[in-house]
Structures are given as structure tokens and as C-alpha cells.
Amino acid sequence: MFKLAYVDKNKIDNSITQQVIPEESLIVTNNEDKSAELSYYDEKGNLKSIVKKNVFDSEAEMRLWIAKYDYSGEIISYKNSEGNWESCVVKENNIVANLPEKDEVILSTDKLHLDGGSVPEM
Numbered sequence: 001m002f003k004l005a006y007v008d009k010n011k012i013d014n015s016i017t018q019q020v021i022p023e024e025s026l027i028v029t030n031n032e033d034k035s036a037e038l039s040y041y042d043e044k045g046n047l048k049s050i051v052k053k054n055v056f057d058s059e060a061e062m063r064l065w066i067a068k069y070d071y072s073g074e075i076i077s078y079k080n081s082e083g084n085w086e087s088c089v090v091k092e093n094n095i096v097a098n099l100p101e102k103d104e105v106i107l108s109t110d111k112l113h114l115d116g117g118s119v120p121e122m
Contacts, residue, residue: 002040006030009037009069016041059086066094075099 003025007015010031015021021041029037038051052069054076056062062078065071071090080086087099 002026004028012039012047016047063094063096066090066096 001024003022005015005021005025005027007021007027007029008031009029012021012027012029021027023041023043023045025041027039027041027047029039032053035053035055036051037049037053040048040050042048052071052074053065054074056065056076056078059078059080062076066076071094072092074090075087076090077085077087088096089099090096
């Protein structure tokens with residue numbers, strides 16, 4: 001049977017070290033008003049992310065989180081300074097690459113070769 005812990009995300013590691021959060025615990029963060037992250041601290045001492053925050057109210061908040069927590073390979077969204085949502089992927093070393101809008105994607109068929117195969121002879 002697992003235990004349940006409500007904790008500020010910044011205090012998870014320290015709480016595990018001090019054994020305030022025991023192994024086999026489901027951890028719910030409580031530092032956001034409208035959302036929470038969910039993790040599981042297993043019986044082998046591994047902290048596993050189940051649900052990770054991936055929507056941010058500003059670029060500054062997004063950059064703060066990706067600098068503090070590992071978001072490599074994650075697709076996230078944030079509100080830009082104009083109030084529009086931007087989607088991006090976080091690469092290694094916290095490099096953020098915006099994903100293109102659908103009207104910005106150009107499909108090139110110049111070197112496209114389709115081979116429909118052939119019908120076997122009877």
C-alpha cells in the first residue's frame with residue numbers, strides 16, 4: 001500500500017533525504033493554485049515523474065522551470081508577451097526551439113518518388 005504526500009516541488013528532494021517522504025509514496029505538489037504535478041517514489045528509492053507541468057503563464061516562468069528541472073525532450077507551451085500561446089520543444093542544455101505553425105510548414109515534393117508496386121502475373 002502506498003502513502004500519499006502533499007509537498008512543495010522545491011522541497012521533495014530534501015523531504016526524501018530526511019525520510020519525511022517514505023518509499024512507495026505518491027507525491028502531489030501543492031505550490032500551484034490550479035494545477036499539480038504527480039510523482040511516485042518507489043520501493044527502490046527512484047523518484048518517477050507521472051504528470052509534469054508543461055503549460056506556463058509566461059516565457060520567464062517557463063525558462064525558470066526548465067533551468068531548475070530537467071525538461072529535455074519535452075514539448076511545452078507558454079504565453080508570449082502578446083498573450084498568444086507558443087509551443088516548443090526543450091532540447092539538451094535547456095535550448096528551446098519553437099515549433100512552427102502549420103502555415104509555416106512547407107511540404108516539398110520535388111524529390112518525392114512514389115512506387116505503387118506491381119501486380120503479380122498469373
